[in-house]
Amino acid sequence: MSHILAITNQKGGVGKTTTAINLPASLVAMKRRVLVVDMDPQGNATMGSGIDKNELEQSAYDVLTGKCHCTDAIIPAPQAGYDLLPANGDLTAAEVELLDMKMKEHRLQYALAEIKHKYDYIFIDCPPSLNMLTVNALTAAHHIFIPMQCEYYALEGLAALLETITEIQKVVNPALEIGGILRTMYDPRNTLTNDVSDQLKEYFGDKVYAAVIPRNVRLAEAPSYGLPALHYDKSSSGAKSYLALAGEFIRRSEGEKADTSLSADLE
Numbered sequence: 001m002s003h004i005l006a007i008t009n010q011k012g013g014v015g016k017t018t019t020a021i022n023l024p025a026s027l028v029a030m031k032r033r034v035l036v037v038d039m040d041p042q043g044n045a046t047m048g049s050g051i052d053k054n055e056l057e058q059s060a061y062d063v064l065t066g067k068c069h070c071t072d073a074i075i076p077a078p079q080a081g082y083d084l085l086p087a088n089g090d091l092t093a094a095e096v097e098l099l100d101m102k103m104k105e106h107r108l109q110y111a112l113a114e115i116k117h118k119y120d121y122i123f124i125d126c127p128p129s130l131n132m133l134t135v136n137a138l139t140a141a142h143h144i145f146i147p148m149q150c151e152y153y154a155l156e157g158l159a160a161l162l163e164t165i166t167e168i169q170k171v172v173n174p175a176l177e178i179g180g181i182l183r184t185m186y187d188p189r190n191t192l193t194n195d196v197s198d199q200l201k202e203y204f205g206d207k208v209y210a211a212v213i214p215r216n217v218r219l220a221e222a223p224s225y226g227l228p229a230l231h232y233d234k235s236s237s238g239a240k241s242y243l244a245l246a247g248e249f250i251r252r253s254e255g256e257k258a259d260t261s262l263s264a265d266l267e
């Protein structure tokens, strides 16, 4: 059964898109079948996957508004090895068009239902707000995966996200759960990082992943080459940290004994 995760945090710049590219690429390296869905009109996950958002024939916009079938819009990301449902600025219009549609919260869920059997994991990269696109992602998802920076305002922002989750559970998706909290741009030498980190563990317990993502310039450079860090600089701390995250993710999802060995070309 495929496992659908929405990568969400209404704060911008916390590493959602970086995670939506690099965690899937690492899971592909561990031989899992993965789809990445770009639900952000900025199309950063699309560009970072090596697909030009300005040259799309069909995109997430067409799928959400019923203009095309999911399979007609999904394309392989050239280097990363996962499949991509790409997005660009058109998606902003979907947000408005959806408001008048029936079952408007369920459009993505229904679209994915037809193709989800092809994948082990589906990751949805959400925009930095709690709009109708994010609601569609949270309705389609089994779990929410929350990247966050360990800074004071991060916790404050999380409270709003938790309220949204409760609301979604009440109205459209009672089974929605937090799948994991990922500490990004992590600096263990910073006292505030450690304080916030401790508070997160106190509140969320083992939902907080042991794997952390350090600040690493390779992670910031790789998207401009349309590559996950793993295929840009395999030896970088960024690439390694996302591989470690993928290992932990698989063990949590599939059990301690699951195979996390890398495909032969990456060993």
Ligand code: ADP
Residues within 6 Å of the ligand: 011, 012, 013, 014, 015, 016, 017, 018, 019, 044, 128, 184, 185, 186, 213, 214, 215, 216, 217, 219, 220, 221, 223, 238
């Ligand atoms: P979001 O999708 O939450 O807005 P991004 O993943 O786009 O966040 O990250 C915001 C910016 O920070 C981007 O320029 C990205 O390349 C950079 N970035 C993200 N994670 C890291 C990291 N661990 N180290 C260094 N730069 C990072």
Ligand code: MG
Residues within 6 Å of the ligand: 016, 017, 018, 040, 044, 126, 127
């Ligand atoms: Mg983003």
